[in-house]
Amino acid sequence: MATSGLSGRLIPALGVLVLAGISALGGTCLGRWMKTPVPEAPPHTVGLPLPPALARWPKPDLTLILTAQQYGYLLPCGCSRPQVGGLERRYNYLATLREAGWALTPVDLGDIPQKQGPVNLSNLQGLIKYRYSMQALKKMGYAAVSLGLYEAKLKIFNILGEYALNDPEPKVLAANLANKDSEFPEQVFETTISQPPGSPIKVGITAVIGPSVAKAMKDPVAKFGPSRDAIAKSLESLVDQKVDIRVLLYQGAISGAATDASEPIAAAKAFPEIDVILCVSEEDEPPGSPLDIKHADGRITRIVRMGHKGKYVGTLGVWKKPEGLQYKYHLQDLGEQWLTPEGGLAGHPVNELMERYAKELDRADFLGKTPQSTHPFSASVPDSKPTYVGSDKCKKCHEEAYKVWEGSGHSHAWQTLADASKPSLRHKDPECIICHTVGFGYQTGFVDAGKTPKLKNVGCESCHGPSSEHLKSTSDETWHKLMNPWKAKDKQSETESKVRLQRLDQFCQTCHDMDNDVTWVNQGLAKKWPKIAHPTPKDKQ
Ligand code: HEC
Ligand code: HEC
Ligand code: HEC
Ligand code: HEC
Structure with missing residues (x-):
């Protein structure tokens, strides 16, 4: 069973290569002849009933x-x-x-x-x-x-x-x-x-x-x-x-x-x-x-x-x-x-x-093939090279935020893909991984579960960005601002508040977009932010 599956997968791929060469010389007959017939x-x-509307039709010719x-x-x-x-x-x-x-x-x-x-x-x-x-x-x-x-x-x-x-x-x-x-x-x-x-x-x-x-x-x-x-x-x-x-x-x-x-x-x-x-x-x-x-x-x-x-x-x-x-x-x-x-x-x-x-995606390592770009943070702070460190590193100082995150869907978003069937191996598909991990497609971001185990799932840095520089100097406000661009001012006008929420809403929708979260419509942010809100308690400030 396993063997026949394997040959079924490999031979057509080879066929493509061979054929590309031959057709360049003119004529594809030879290529077709060379292709091993797939059994x-x-x-x-399938065994499903006709939809009611069609069950009423006489059988078409x-x-x-x-x-x-x-x-x-x-x-x-x-x-x-x-x-x-x-x-x-x-x-x-x-x-x-x-x-x-x-x-x-x-x-x-x-x-x-x-x-x-x-x-x-x-x-x-x-x-x-x-x-x-x-x-x-x-x-x-x-x-x-x-x-x-x-x-x-x-x-x-x-x-x-x-x-x-x-x-x-x-x-x-x-x-x-x-x-x-x-x-x-x-x-x-x-x-x-x-x-x-x-x-x-x-x-x-x-x-x-x-x-x-x-x-x-x-x-x-x-x-x-x-x-x-x-x-x-x-x-x-x-x-x-x-x-x-x-x-x-x-x-x-x-x-x-x-x-x-x-x-x-x-x-x-x-x-x-x-x-x-x-x-x-x-x-x-x-x-x-x-x-x-x-x-x-x-x-x-x-x-x-x-x-x-x-x-x-x-x-x-x-x-x-x-x-x-x-x-x-x-x-x-x-x-x-x-x-x-x-x-x-x-x-x-x-x-x-x-x-x-x-x-095929898994075998050809599409995760590894995905190009990595520099995170916009680097351009904001010249000569900085912020890297992703993983959510574990944040736990000791941001205990409350960590607890909220741990209890949210974000903390098992990679696992959701690994557990998926129909088809399986969703955690090897860049088009799924992109929203279900930390920093995929950015330098030092998620590559695969073996190389970057700490960046599995949607983590703190999926939203706050690569945080190594913040760890070096936790009081540096330049990084505070970059990592939390949604922070409310102490006193803000109604318009300022509206604009802030709009920006936050747009940010969530980079992943919770119309395709992937149809439940976001009608006040998505108002419904969903409370489920993951993580303000620092007043006595900790
Ligand atoms: C050694 C302690 C320490 C660690 C570890 C740490 N932080 Fe912080 N973080 C601070 C301090 C101190 C502040 C500033 C006070 C505050 O806002 O809580 C801060 C502020 C922040 C802010 C808020 C910035 C603002 O002005 O609103 C964010 C976001 C943040 N940290 C994210 C993280 C993330 C993500 C990690 C893990 C990668 C992390 N921190 C790890 C100490 C730490
Ligand atoms: C990097 C992509 C990404 C970003 C950015 C993101 N999310 Fe999510 N979110 C996910 C994924 C993926 C899941 C599904 C996790 C699972 O169940 O495996 C999820 C699930 C959730 C859930 C739990 C499911 C639900 O609908 O109740 C909430 C709540 C949520 N997100 C809120 C937010 C909010 C609010 C923001 C913006 C502040 C946000 N998310 C930004 C990817 C993201
Ligand atoms: C653009 C970002 C994005 C991409 C790309 C993406 N997802 Fe998601 N995924 C999400 C968000 C956001 C949620 C949470 C949706 C919600 O709360 O209803 C989610 C939730 C899920 C869930 C949990 C649904 C549930 O009902 O609990 C599964 C399973 C899932 N995604 C599989 C996939 C697979 C498979 C792919 C690739 C084919 C993929 N995702 C690609 C953003 C994304
Ligand atoms: C889905 C996106 C998302 C994730 C995941 C996330 N945060 Fe946040 N975080 C935010 C947003 C948005 C704000 C700003 C909210 C506001 O000010 O209204 C915020 C605010 C903060 C603040 C400032 C709180 C305050 O009192 O001003 C800290 C500290 C922080 N996050 C740390 C973390 C840590 C640590 C993790 C991981 C354990 C984490 N966050 C995970 C989106 C996220």
Whole structure:
């Protein structure tokens, strides 16, 4: 068991290296041939019921699954409940439909990776997370994905090298990528066809990068041609292939009031033969139904948006009737009803991928690879080199503060990660460690539990900064001021008090942000500060 797991993990990684070399010489066939086939996973069933809204539908002849703008969220977004989204839940939703005998064609608009790391972390994990996302989409039977600004932020060349170069599924579409054949041979396509087993409906899919997104991409290699010409050419080819439905993945947004000036609307009006357009969302939350563009001849183009961070899945049922195709839309949120049922994690394809991801971070020592910057304190006091010393050192002089801290969630924040499952090894993931330890990413800050055991958990210095200089001279007020910039003046005006609290609130939210602490809204500071308040008792001053 352990051995096969190991080879499964190592060989694809080697494959990538070998392939990168070969493709530079032209042609990827040899590389594909060299890749050891990964053994088929045993069939896995999720065993959840259809959502009530869909249980009322007659079984569709085909169902389009529409997703977009995942922004690197492999896991449900955030730390506090209720969490929404994540690839495991998306898999469970799709598997549930398939277990009910539905034929699915899933497509994704792109913006799959994150464009930056959380909390000023460098984006070391962006590409790897993209690879695991694509692997998960493959497990979910995705027919096509496209490329957006977030892919371009990591450079299209890197993105394609990370996945499409080695694996043709899901197909990457960008019909107006002008130099795809010269720069990205066999990696990017104009169209693809999907007809899942059991469905009488043949779907034709194409994708374009709209002018505004193409312009904003500033990719050093990828060059984009006019999107109109590319759509026209793709539609011609889809007509030749006698598809029943035409789907366009459109990298462009409907901005503000939905007018003809919006690129996706203009595309819909120019090409009435397009049945469905999936376009970019400017809002976090998607609209509950498609925007229907009705054409003079009675045809309809349905424009769908999916919001951000992969929290929702658009579900478009299609029925083949004598009078033509009929459509029905359902917007599904990925709430806790899509958690894997008790006992179902063994053999869960996406959970296995997430575990592999966690192990890859650990094996390649991403904690150790994270660059360390100088703490702003050094710039405030020239020639000083303050270092982190650990909360233990504060106990003897600040007993009350220590007691409060010891009893708070902060004192076991690292342990929370070490204890986590689904996936495990969260304490080896920089993107989690950054908020759950002391000084990660700063010189002398947390590196790992072995090298810096005293800096595990959120400690005094997570808030007060590296304190070695304060220990050298505990009465030095320069350091007092730097370490406690939130101190109230003896007499302060209402405005001063307000500003002080606002700054403190903002500071807490560097970690208690909207993603990771949804309970912070509505007076987060007023609710939570009392739980960790640690004033020095008057008689100690
Ligand atoms: C040897 C005793 C001693 C140790 C050890 C010590 N401090 Fe202090 N600390 C003091 C004294 C004395 C003051 C000034 C009086 C006061 O505000 O309590 C002070 C003040 C502070 C202040 C308040 C500054 C202000 O003006 O509001 C902070 C914050 C602080 N220390 C944090 C720490 C942290 C964090 C540690 C551990 C890394 C630590 N101290 C270790 C003695 C100590
Ligand atoms: C370095 C990141 C970080 C900063 C800064 C931070 N926290 Fe936290 N906080 C955490 C983490 C992580 C947890 C969860 C610990 C656990 O349960 O493992 C937490 C938990 C808490 C809890 C306990 C859980 C709860 O919601 O009741 C309180 C209270 C809290 N923080 C208050 C604050 C306040 C107030 C501030 C600002 C003064 C603050 N925190 C600043 C990271 C931080
Ligand atoms: C931006 C800062 C930040 C990042 C990054 C972060 N966390 Fe947290 N985490 C927090 C805060 C703040 C809390 C406390 C939330 C609360 O009190 O509701 C917390 C709490 C938790 C908890 C306890 C939740 C509970 O209900 O007790 C877990 C588990 C957790 N985080 C896991 C993770 C994992 C896994 C990652 C990486 C994928 C991660 N965190 C990344 C800030 C962060
Ligand atoms: C989550 C952030 C956070 C953590 C963790 C934290 N503090 Fe503080 N501490 C603050 C803030 C904010 C203030 C200022 C509050 C105010 O003046 O209203 C403060 C104030 C203080 C003061 C000045 C108290 C006074 O009477 O003016 C001392 C001393 C201090 N902290 C020491 C510590 C020590 C020692 C630890 C660890 C055992 C610690 N703090 C952990 C945020 C934190």
